[in-house]
Amino acid sequence: MRKAAGKIGYFCSLVPEEIIVAAGMKPVRIRGEAETTSDADGYLYHNLCPYIKNVMSTALEGGARHLNGVVFARSCDGMRRMYDAWKSYIGTGFVYMLDAPKNTDDRAVSYFASQLKGFAQALGIASGKEITPASLSKAIQTTGKLRRSMQQIFSLQQSALLPVEGSELFKLGLSVFGDDRETASGKIDALYQQARTARAKRSNSCKPRILISGNVMDRADLFEIIEAAGAEVPASDLCTGLRYFTRNVDGEKDDPYIALARAYLGEPHCSRTASPVQRAQEIQKLVETYSIDGVLLTSLKFCDQHLYDVPYITKALADKNIPVLFLENDYTFTNKGQMKVRVEAFIEVLNERGN
Amino acid sequence: MLKKFYEDMTRALEAQYEQKPRAFTKINIQLFQSFIDAFKEDARVVWTSYYSFPMELLAAFDIAPFDFEIATNLLPMMDPDGSVKIMSRAEEEGYSTDLCSFHRLAIGCQMLGYMPKADLLLSSSFFCDGKARTNQILAHFYDKESITLDVPNRVDGNSIEYVAAQLKYIARRLEETAGHKLDPERLRESIAASCRARSAYGRLADIQKEKPYSWNGSIALNMSIFGNMLAGRPIQERLYQDLVDECRSKLDSGKVPPEKYRVLWLAWFPPQPTVINEVFRKNGVNIVMGELERIFWDEMDEQRPWESMAMWCLKNPYVGPAGQRLAGIEKIIEEYDIDGVIHFSTDACRHSCAAHRLIADVLQKRNVPFMVLEGDMSDKRKYSEDRTRFLLESFIDLMAARK
Numbered sequence: 001m002r003k004a005a006g007k008i009g010y011f012c013s014l015v016p017e018e019i020i021v022a023a024g025m026k027p028v029r030i031r032g033e034a035e036t037t038s039d040a041d042g043y044l045y046h047n048l049c050p051y052i053k054n055v056m057s058t059a060l061e062g063g064a065r066h067l068n069g070v071v072f073a074r075s076c077d078g079m080r081r082m083y084d085a086w087k088s089y090i091g092t093g094f095v096y097m098l099d100a101p102k103n104t105d106d107r108a109v110s111y112f113a114s115q116l117k118g119f120a121q122a123l124g125i126a127s128g129k130e131i132t133p134a135s136l137s138k139a140i141q142t143t144g145k146l147r148r149s150m151q152q153i154f155s156l157q158q159s160a161l162l163p164v165e166g167s168e169l170f171k172l173g174l175s176v177f178g179d180d181r182e183t184a185s186g187k188i189d190a191l192y193q194q195a196r197t198a199r200a201k202r203s204n205s206c207k208p209r210i211l212i213s214g215n216v217m218d219r220a221d222l223f224e225i226i227e228a229a230g231a232e233v234p235a236s237d238l239c240t241g242l243r244y245f246t247r248n249v250d251g252e253k254d255d256p257y258i259a260l261a262r263a264y265l266g267e268p269h270c271s272r273t274a275s276p277v278q279r280a281q282e283i284q285k286l287v288e289t290y291s292i293d294g295v296l297l298t299s300l301k302f303c304d305q306h307l308y309d310v311p312y313i314t315k316a317l318a319d320k321n322i323p324v325l326f327l328e329n330d331y332t333f334t335n336k337g338q339m340k341v342r343v344e345a346f347i348e349v350l351n352e353r354g355n
Numbered sequence: 356m357l358k359k360f361y362e363d364m365t366r367a368l369e370a371q372y373e374q375k376p377r378a379f380t381k382i383n384i385q386l387f388q389s390f391i392d393a394f395k396e397d398a399r400v401v402w403t404s405y406y407s408f409p410m411e412l413l414a415a416f417d418i419a420p421f422d423f424e425i426a427t428n429l430l431p432m433m434d435p436d437g438s439v440k441i442m443s444r445a446e447e448e449g450y451s452t453d454l455c456s457f458h459r460l461a462i463g464c465q466m467l468g469y470m471p472k473a474d475l476l477l478s479s480s481f482f483c484d485g486k487a488r489t490n491q492i493l494a495h496f497y498d499k500e501s502i503t504l505d506v507p508n509r510v511d512g513n514s515i516e517y518v519a520a521q522l523k524y525i526a527r528r529l530e531e532t533a534g535h536k537l538d539p540e541r542l543r544e545s546i547a548a549s550c551r552a553r554s555a556y557g558r559l560a561d562i563q564k565e566k567p568y569s570w571n572g573s574i575a576l577n578m579s580i581f582g583n584m585l586a587g588r589p590i591q592e593r594l595y596q597d598l599v600d601e602c603r604s605k606l607d608s609g610k611v612p613p614e615k616y617r618v619l620w621l622a623w624f625p626p627q628p629t630v631i632n633e634v635f636r637k638n639g640v641n642i643v644m645g646e647l648e649r650i651f652w653d654e655m656d657e658q659r660p661w662e663s664m665a666m667w668c669l670k671n672p673y674v675g676p677a678g679q680r681l682a683g684i685e686k687i688i689e690e691y692d693i694d695g696v697i698h699f700s701t702d703a704c705r706h707s708c709a710a711h712r713l714i715a716d717v718l719q720k721r722n723v724p725f726m727v728l729e730g731d732m733s734d735k736r737k738y739s740e741d742r743t744r745f746l747l748e749s750f751i752d753l754m755a756a757r758k
Contacts, residue, residue, distance in 0.1 A: 045700070045708035047453075074508050077484050081709030084677035088713060097676070099514070102480045102487070102505040107524070111507070111517040272484075275491045275501065302453055304705065308488040311449030312495065326449070 006068035006127060007179055009092075011055070012075040013239045013270065014100040016260045018249065019120050020071070021139035023127040028067065029177030029240070031218045032331060034058045043085045048078045049300045050331035051216050056082060059090045069094025069126060071119070074102075075272060076305055094126040104265040104273050112261035120257075133256060140251035140259070146176065149188045150245040156195050157234045158290050162205060163195035166212075166233025167223035174218055174240060205232065208350035209291055213237035213283055213313075214298035214329075215270065215306050221333040222298065222343075229344045230351075234290040237283060243268045271305040279309055280316035287322055294323040294350045296343070301328050323349060357469040360430065361390045378597035379574055385590070386425075386581055393421035393471040399532050402476040402493070404486060405584040406647075407671070408504065409664035411549045411655070412522060414587025415542040416533040421471060423493060424486065425581050427461045428733050431627035435735040438627070441467060442734060455703040456734035458489040465493055473497045475532045477525060479504040482673045483706050502528065506668045508675050518665035545587035546657040546664075552586065555595035557650055562602045563643050564691055567614040569602040572642025573632055576624040579648040615639030616754045619687050621646050621698040621714070622707040625732045630740050634747045640754075644691045646672055646683055677710045681717050688723060695724040695754040701732045724757055726750045 008020045009030040017027040032054025034040075040056035064070065070092050072083040080097075087095050099115045101108035120131040129135075150173065156163045172191060175184040208231040212222060216239040223233050235242055249263040271279055283295060295317055299306035314324045325346040327339055365387040372380045393400045398419040403410070405422040413420050431438040441463035446452060448466065450459050464470055470493075478490035480503055487503045494501030504521050507514040526537050562569065585591035605611050618635075620642045625631075635641070652670045655663035672680040687693065696718055700708045711727055718725040728746055731737035 043712045045705070045711055047702050047705055048709055077706035078709065080508070081677070081706065084710060084713055087676075088716075097508060099508045101507070101517075102503055103521075107517060107520050108505065111513060114513045115507075275495075276488075277491075277495060302705070304454065304484045304488065304703075307451050307454055308458075308485060308492060310451075312492060314449060328451075 007066060008094070008123070009064065009067040009070040010073075011070075011079060012073040012100075013244050013247075014073040014075060014264055014272075015071050015098055016116060016249075016264055018136060018139040018143050018260060019116060019123060019131065021143060022120070022131045022136040023123045024129045024135075025068065025123070025127055026179050026181070028179050029218075030055055030064070030067075030070065031177075032058050033063055034061060035332075043089055044082065047302055048081070049302045051300050052078045052082050054331055056085065056090075059086065059092075064090060064092055067092055069096070069123075071096045071098055073098045073100045075100065076303070078302075094123070096122055101265065102273060104269070109258065109261045109265055112265060113255070113257040116257045116260055136256045137251055140249050140256060144249055144251070146181070146185050146188070147245050147247065149185065149192060150176075152192050153188070153195055154235065154242065154245065156192075160205070160291065162209075162232050162234055163198040164191060165227060166236065167220045167227055170220050170223050170233075170236055170241060173245060174220075176244075177218070177240065206354070207232045208293040208347055208354060209234050210347075210350075211235050211237060211283070211286055211290060211292040211295045212241070212298060213286075213295055215239055215300055215303055217241075217298070217329075219331075219333060221336060222296070222327075222329070222339065225336065225340050225343050226296070226347070229340070229347050231293075231343075231347045234292070235286060237268070237286055239270060242286070243270060271309050276309040276312035277316075280313045283313060283317065284320060284322070287317075287320075292322070293354065294325065294346060296346070297324060297326040298329050299326075301330055323353065356467070357426065357430075357464060358391065358394045358471075360433070361387045361394075361426075364429075364433075365391065378594045378601060379571075379578065381597070382578060382582065382585070382594050385585060385594075389420065389584055390426050390471075392419040393426075395419065398471075399534065400472055400474050401529065401532060402473045402490065404478055406580045407479045407481055407486070407668075408477055409522070409586070409667050410583055411545045411587035411660070411664055412526060412542070413529070414545040414548075415537060416529045417535060418474075418529065418533045420584065421473070422581070422584065423461045423464075423470070423489070424457050425584075427464045427469075428457050428626050430460065430464075431733040431735070435627050435733075438733055439735050441469075452734075453703060455483070455485045455701070456731050456737070458485050460733050461489060462492060465496055473499050475499060475528060476501040477504065478502070479506055479668065481506050481668070481671055483704065485703070500528070504668065506671075506674055510666070510669045510675070514669060515662055515665045518668055519661035522661050522664055542660050543657040546655045546660045548589050548592065549586050550655050550657070551589075552591035552595055553650060553652075553654060555592050555599060558599045559595055559602070560644075560648070560650060562599055562606070565606060566617075566692070567611045568617065568641035568643045569605045569611050570598070572618070572620065572635075572645075573624045575648055576620055576642065576645040577626070579645055580623075613639065614641045616694040616751065616758075617641055617643045617692055619644050619646070619684065619691065619693045619696045621684065621696060622704065623699055623701060623732055625699065625701070625730055625738070627731070627733050627735060627738065629730070629738065630744050631747065634744055634751075638748075638751045640751060643693070644687050646680065646687065649683060649687055651683060673706060677713050680710060681713060684714065685717065685721070688718075688721060693723060694758065695726070695750060697750065698725070698727045700727050700729050702729065702737060704732075722757070724750065724753045726753075 034057035037053035
């Protein structure tokens with residue numbers, strides 16, 4: 001492995017980037033860039049989620065060659081199996097499975113901390129740079145600073161006068177997952193300054209406010225469909241949205257590994273680490289915080305973690321008089337036309353309720 | 356409705372046992388009786404997973420264990436159309452047909468009020484994501500606690516300690532549910548009984564190496580899933596030994612039909628009626644072993660019950676990287692003189708299906724024919740008799756060509 005400016009890819013928000021940064025490496029969230037997933041069909045069964053299939057296809061086409069290593073987490077059955085296939089057929093130098101617990105109690109935190117230490121040791125050896133308490137502490141600070149900058153903009157999005165279009169903010173967030181974090185960080189700071197003044201200038205908006213809630217999404221298509229149909233997206237409860245940026249690691253109080261474990265297993269939860277009841281409660285909290293008029297639940301096809309939750313969450317929100325629309329997606333949004341029709345109808349319902 | 360089904364089945368099985376006393380009939384009676392017990396008014400009912408939870412712990416408490424997956428998915432065996440109607444109830448509520456039919460059927464039964472009560476719900480993070488999720492969904496109906504035993508991906512000191520600590524916590528919750536303290540001696544006895552049953556099960560596995568195969572492959576596969584309900588109870592050893600004796604007696608009598616092909620079956624065997632057994636019978640094919648049928652766990656140590664139960668979980672072929680599973684498959688091929696391997700792929704079973712390519716590569720190196728047989732465990736709508744027959748007959752041709 002190259003020692004300078006190496007890139008470590010990861011797939012799931014349960015992988016603490018801080019450890020990768022502390023090893024002097026650049027964390028890169030892996031996205032699928034293949035036009036079709038047919039390459040992956042020979043390696044992974046057709047019933048796996050389209051994100052996994054797309055990433056595998058991308059890697060089979062050579063799209064992971066720029067990475068010095070990849071880190072998986074025990075996120076779901078599909079990821080566990082992609083890890084097996086990746087090790088056998090892709091062969092990126094450093095391939096690591098981080099054993100992230102399913103539970104979030106103190107026993108799980110303690111176990112996760114031990115696994116994070118193991119990951120840090122392995123990465124330290126692979127990168128040639130030992131991860132020390134000081135380097136980890138510094139990485140926690142720098143990563144935390146970036147997240148807090150984004151949180152400042154999220155705070156502004158809570159106001160009735162939405163200063164930044166949801167799609168613009170989401171795309172900016174996505175740029176953080178690439179390999180030029182410094183530029184992304186500068187843009188976040190600039191957008192915050194701009195948003196503060198814009199908030200004062202914009203007139204009151206009567207557009208319905210929609211929360212997008214789902215799993216991994218690294219394209220802004222759904223945001224753009226909603227905005228084009230006349231609504232706003234103040235917040236996105238996604239692996240690549242609020243769930244990444246609102247995670248705060250308190251590296252001051254605890255052992256840094258305990259602090260990381262606690263933060264990554266804590267709120268905000270995804271469907272993997274929370275029961276449907278907890279998930280519904282967390283979504284309701286977001287509805288209140290961001291003055292949401294309707295929730296658009298979305299899930300990758302074949303994502304068991306989310307699909308099992310949909311009926312319960314839909315009912316729980318409906319019981320609170322919160323309109324919900326559920327749309328499955330295929331990761332690359334090839335069904336945009338159908339989505340547009342459903343979204344427009346949903347917005348019409350929200351408009352009628354608003355009048 | 357479910358209760359009546361179990362009672363009818365128990366009566367029929369008891370009559371059958373009276374005519375022809377066979378160990379497997381007795382095991383089935385035990386299974387259905389366990390479901391009936393869960394409906395008793397004074398029962399402390401603990402929902403669990405017979406095949407993925409260390410039942411030795413539950414055997415140390417005065418509770419009625421109830422496996423919602425197995426309990427409901429015996430229905431398609433007798434009434435596939437009625438089962439589809441029940442699943443449809445869950446689908447109307449928004450449970451996607453992309454989700455496992457096992458779970459849609461259980462949720463449908465719950466919605467229709469067929470299930471017994473639950474005082475505590477236990478599940479485990481393996482084999483699949485869906486099972487623990489369904490447990491949480493079902494817990495909500497009762498407003499009861501759902502606990503997921505989280506089983507890590509690797510075996511080391513930390514993971515053993517982590518699983519053991521969770522089991523100790525679960526024991527405390529079981530104490531509250533059962534209304535009595537855990538008696539350490541009773542737990543040790545339970546572990547000791549499990550060890551004796553393991554030895555008997557080993558003898559049963561050994562006798563299947565002899566040719567011709569002397570039992571019933573699909574029954575053996577299913578018993579490997581629900582037989583664990585008896586773990587920790589002395590009856591398990593007795594019944595397994597009876598099975599060994601029955602097989603030995605059949606072999607000694609010389610009445611076992613000759614066999615042409617010996618098949619290793621991967622993943623699950625569908626409870627819903629299929630043509631699989633019919634095609635195999637006509638063509639002299641025996642399923643001689645299943646990947647979940649082999650003894651994958653170490654002998655438990657009654658002096659270290661918590662660690663032993665943790666290891667039982669951690670050693671499961673579906674825990675950890677696929678390498679653990681592949682090693683088990685290769686071992687069976689060597690020990691059982693396998694002619695072909697079939698992976699039954701129920702569409703929503705992502706954890707088992709997704710290793711096809713790795714399995715195919717391993718088997719290709721060994722020149723062992725391999726087929727993925729797509730179908731569904733319980734959903735008749737996803738099963739095609741013609742296609743299944745065609746695929747199996749083609750596979751038999753392939754085995755013949757290789758022999």
